[in-house]
Amino acid sequence: MQAITDLHTHTAYSHGKGTIEDNVCVAMKRGLQAVGIADHGPNHFFIGIGGVEAFRRMKNEIEALRHKYPEIKILFGVEANIVDTDGTIDVSAAILRELDFLLVGYHKMVRPRSLAFLWQGVRNFCSGWTKTSSALLRAANTAAITAAVRRYPIAAITHPGLQIDIDTAELGRVCKEYGTSLEINSSYGSELDPYIREALPTGVRFLLSSDAHVPERVGDFSQAYQLIRRLNIPEERIVNLEK
Numbered sequence: 524m525q526a527i528t529d530l531h532t533h534t535a536y537s538h539g540k541g542t543i544e545d546n547v548c549v550a551m552k553r554g555l556q557a558v559g560i561a562d563h564g565p566n567h568f569f570i571g572i573g574g575v576e577a578f579r580r581m582k583n584e585i586e587a588l589r590h591k592y593p594e595i596k597i598l599f600g601v602e603a604n605i606v607d608t609d610g611t612i613d614v615s616a617a618i619l620r621e622l623d624f625l626l627v628g629y630h631k632m633v634r635p636r637s638l639a640f641l642w643q644g645v646r647n648f649c650s651g652w653t654k655t656s657s658a659l660l661r662a663a664n665t666a667a668i669t670a671a672v673r674r675y676p677i678a679a680i681t682h683p684g685l686q687i688d689i690d691t692a693e694l695g696r697v698c699k700e701y702g703t704s705l706e707i708n709s710s711y712g713s714e715l716d717p718y719i720r721e722a723l724p725t726g727v728r729f730l731l732s733s734d735a736h737v738p739e740r741v742g743d744f745s746q747a748y749q750l751i752r753r754l755n756i757p758e759e760r761i762v763n764l765e766k
Contacts, residue, residue, distance in 0.1 A: 524751070529602060530559030530764045531626060531706065531732030533680060536581055537562035538570035541738035541753070542546045543584050547592055557596035560585065564603040566634040567592055570607050595651050598623040598700040602681055603682050605629050607636040608643060608663065610670025619675070627704070629689065630682035643667070665690040668754035670699040679730040684718030685711060695722030704730040704762050712746035713753070720754055728762050733752035 532546045533539030536674040539546075552556035560581065565571040574579060578601075585695070587727045593644050600622050603612040612627055613634075619625065631648060646660050664687050667681065672694075680698065683705045691705070698705055705722055707729050708715060731748075737739045741749045751761070758764055 524748055524758060525762075525765045526595075526742075526747075526763050527555060527765045528557040528559070528599065528733070529555055529612060529623060529733050529742050530624060530678065530730065530763075531561050531602065531708070532558060532735040532741050533602075534560060536560075536577060539648075539736045543581070543597075544588055545738035546587055546735065546741045547597055549738045549741040551592065555595065555742050556600055558598045558741060559598040559624060561600040561602045561624075564601055564613040566604050566606050568632045568634060569632060571613070573603075574765075575615075575618065578621070582621060589707035600624040600626060600678075600688070600756070602626045602628050604633040605667055605671055606633055607640045608667050608670075610667050610672075610674050611636055612671060612675060625676060626679055626681050627668075627671050627675065627677050629664065629687040633684055640667075640721055640753040648722055661688045661690060664688055665693050669694055671700050672697050672703050677703045679706045679732070681706045681732070682708045682711060682715065683690060684692045684750075685723070691718045691722045692725060695725030695727035699725050699727040702736075705730045707731050707747045707750055707756075707761075708734045709744045710736075710740075712750065713754050716752060716754065719750065719756075723756065725755065725759075728760050729756065730762050731764070732750045 603614045
C-alpha cells in the first residue's frame with residue numbers, strides 16, 4: 524500500500540510552519556508524484572489565508588516552483604470553510620477558477636456569513652464543551668455540509684465528523700453521488716474510526732492525507748494506513764494509492 528499524492532498540506536500562509544518549497548522538497552524525498560498546498564480559507568479566525576492578495580502570491584510562488592522542480596506536480600488548492608447554513612464556502616468563484624483542487628472542512632473557528640450560522644456555531648461550541656449533541660443540531664450540520672458538496676466541485680471533505688457532529692453515513696451517500704471523497708486524515712488516527720466506519724457502507728471513496736502542519740510530516744500516511752487495516756477498507760476505495 525503506497526499513497527502517491529498528498530493534497531492536504533499547510534504552510535506559513537495559514538498555520539503551518541514551513542514554506543511551500545519546504546513542503547515540496549519533503550514530498551520529493553518521500554517519493555510522492557504530487558503534493559497539494561491547501562491552506563485554510565480566509566474566514567478561519569486567526570489562521571486563514573490573508574485574502575485575495577495572499578492567494579495571488581501563493582499562485583505565483585507555486586508557478587515558479589513548478590519550473591524549479593518539474594519532477595513533481597505541485598497543486599494549488601485550499602481547505603475552504605463552510606460559512607453558512609446553505610453550504611456557502613469562504614472562497615470566491617474567481618479564486619475557485621484558479622485552483623487545481625478544492626478541499627472543504629467544517630470548522631468551528633470561522634467568521635459566519637449569517638446570524639443563523641452564527642447561532643449554529645454557538646450551539647456547536649456548546650456541544651463540544653458539554654460533549655453532548657442533539658438530533659436537530661446534527662441534522663443542521665449535515666444539511667450544511669451536504670449542501671456544500673452539491674454546490675461545489677469538492678475533491679474531498681476533510682476530517683469528516685471530527686470537529687462537528689454530522690451524520691457521516693448521509694454525507695457519504697451524497698459524496699458518492701457527486702464524486703467527492705472523504706478524507707482519511709493521518710493526523711488523527713483512531714479518532715476518525717467511528718466516522719469512517721459509519722460512511723463505509725455507502726460506497727464512498729476515500730482520500731489519504733497527512734494534514735501536515737510542519738514540512739517533515741508531508742507524505743506521512745502511517746496512521747491512515749493503520750486505519751485502513753483496522754476497518755478493512757478495500758484499497759480500490761482509496762483514490763490516491765499507487766495502482
